[in-house]
Amino acid sequence: MDIKIANGTVVTATDTYRADVGIAKGKITQIAKKIKESAKEVIDAKGYYVLPGGIDMHTHLDMPFGGTVSSDDFETGTIAAAFGGTTAIVDFAIQGQGMTLRDALNTWMEKAEGKAVIDYGFHVAICHLTKEVMNEIPEMVASGVSSFKCFLAYKGALMIDDGALYQVLLKAKKAGALVMIHAENGDVLDVLINDYLSQGKTGPKYHALSRPPAAEGEATGRGIAIAQMTGAPIYIVHLSCKEALDKVKEARDAGLPTFAETCPQYLLRSYQNYLEPGFEGAKYVMSPPLRDKSNWDVLWKGLTSGDLQVVSTDHCPFNFKGQKDLGKDSFAAIPNGAPGIEHRLMLLFNEGVNKKRLGLNRFVDLVSTAPAKLFGLFPQKGTVAVGSDADLVLFDPKAPFEISAKTHHQNVDYTPYEGFTGKGIPKVVFSNGQVIIRDSEFVGRPGAGRFLKRKPFRLTA
Numbered sequence: 001m002d003i004k005i006a007n008g009t010v011v012t013a014t015d016t017y018r019a020d021v022g023i024a025k026g027k028i029t030q031i032a033k034k035i036k037e038s039a040k041e042v043i044d045a046k047g048y049y050v051l052p053g054g055i056d057m058h059t060h061l062d063m064p065f066g067g068t069v070s071s072d073d074f075e076t077g078t079i080a081a082a083f084g085g086t087t088a089i090v091d092f093a094i095q096g097q098g099m100t101l102r103d104a105l106n107t108w109m110e111k112a113e114g115k116a117v118i119d120y121g122f123h124v125a126i127c128h129l130t131k132e133v134m135n136e137i138p139e140m141v142a143s144g145v146s147s148f149k150c151f152l153a154y155k156g157a158l159m160i161d162d163g164a165l166y167q168v169l170l171k172a173k174k175a176g177a178l179v180m181i182h183a184e185n186g187d188v189l190d191v192l193i194n195d196y197l198s199q200g201k202t203g204p205k206y207h208a209l210s211r212p213p214a215a216e217g218e219a220t221g222r223g224i225a226i227a228q229m230t231g232a233p234i235y236i237v238h239l240s241c242k243e244a245l246d247k248v249k250e251a252r253d254a255g256l257p258t259f260a261e262t263c264p265q266y267l268l269r270s271y272q273n274y275l276e277p278g279f280e281g282a283k284y285v286m287s288p289p290l291r292d293k294s295n296w297d298v299l300w301k302g303l304t305s306g307d308l309q310v311v312s313t314d315h316c317p318f319n320f321k322g323q324k325d326l327g328k329d330s331f332a333a334i335p336n337g338a339p340g341i342e343h344r345l346m347l348l349f350n351e352g353v354n355k356k357r358l359g360l361n362r363f364v365d366l367v368s369t370a371p372a373k374l375f376g377l378f379p380q381k382g383t384v385a386v387g388s389d390a391d392l393v394l395f396d397p398k399a400p401f402e403i404s405a406k407t408h409h410q411n412v413d414y415t416p417y418e419g420f421t422g423k424g425i426p427k428v429v430f431s432n433g434q435v436i437i438r439d440s441e442f443v444g445r446p447g448a449g450r451f452l453k454r455k456p457f458r459l460t461a
């Protein structure tokens with residue numbers, strides 16, 4: 001045995017129990033009340049939870065967007081993820097103009113190779129649908145890309161129309177893929193954005209005002225309805241408001257295979273942040289935008305009821321100085337996105353479990369198990385079980401934290417969570433049986449992360 005984790009409390013999506021965990025050759029090989037067998041290294045986990053590593057299904061590392069490139073690459077971004085207890089990510093390979101899906105995948109594979117410190121997979125964003133692209137969908141699934149994103153917003157850039165979405169859903173269903181949608185009504189937003197700009201309303205808060213919750217509710221309902229016409233499952237990304245959650249709830253109550261994620265920013269930050277002095281509101285320019293605080297309770301309830309299955313980050317960092325300021329004179333030119341890959345587990349544990357909004361096992365489900373199941377990684381990842389990858393987090397629920405851009409590891413000059421305090425920190429993090437975070441230090445290796453060939457989507461997984 002390579003490593004024995006002794007005296008910890010194992011927490012999965014269903015169970016909490018005291019046990020030792022044995023690791024050999026990168027896998028979990030034993031779980032028992034007391035493991036007698038000796039190991040090369042014994043790590044005492046007394047007082048710690050032994051969690052499956054976090055899985056972040058929604059990241060944008062090294063992504064060209066809005067005239068610039070997101071500031072974390074696969075090295076800095078995955079190191080930050082590891083500090084926060086995330087041991088696998090699924091990033092988005094974006095199909096640029098004239099690109100095939102294979103081109104997009106290869107481009108993102110090159111970005112990650114030799115850099116990622118944890119395992120990674122890719123969704124491919126289909127932005128230009130052609131016959132050739134349709135034929136590539138099953139090929140992508142065979143290559144381990146079993147999910148695709150379609151944007152119903154960002155008109156003139158990434159957006160596709162309803163007919164294209166219908167075709168993608170049909171093909172994806174046959175191929176065993178899950179289609180994810182960015183649900184905002186891009187046509188209406190385009191008009192609203194131009195209206196505000198033509199009135200000289202150029203500051204960051206108009207980003208939010210030009211993207212109303214009704215536009216997200218409408219696109220969510222439309223995406224679900226189009227999926228229903230094809231019989232395909234659908235997954236709504238970065239859901240931010242009641243209007244959208246109501247559509248998801250209605251679909252799920254009707255028995256449709258509809259799934260959705262939200263992100264910490266929509267649970268903890270609000271429209272008020274756009275009103276911060278000067279240009280500070282630009283830090284929160286993301287799509288969908290932050291909403292009125294009345295949505296917080298609605299989303300937390302969605303997490304407990306099960307209408308929302310996953311919490312991802314939509315980590316898409318741009319520096320305040322040098323990137324966000326591209327939009328000093330027009331909110332429409334502020335690159336959309338914000339950082340968060342490092343703080344998902346800490347924030348959700350403190351704000352969810354410590355504040356009694358979520359049970360401990362539900363927390364594990366939201367950050368690790370459910371994403372693994374929905375996106376073809378379970379039981380290789382997403383649980384603490386014999387035979388699973390030894391991607392583990394020794395989590396100290398009592399250790400205090402304070403989030404600050406001065407101390408975080410994300411390659412970006414601010415955090416939307418500056419000054420947030422709480423309790424619950426990943427103390428030791430394992431990736432494939434190797435310790436990669438110990439004593440607040442990164443001890444892993446760029447390039448050690450492997451490409452995750454994900455299984456096709458299965459409803460019952």
Ligand code: URP
Pocket residue numbers: 060182238285286287288314316336337338
């Ligand atoms: O503002 C955001 N969300 N930026 C990243 C791209 C996307 O839509 O997910």
Ligand code: ZN
Pocket residue numbers: 182237238287
């Ligand atoms: Zn999106």
Ligand code: ZN
Pocket residue numbers: 058059060314316
């Ligand atoms: Zn995103």
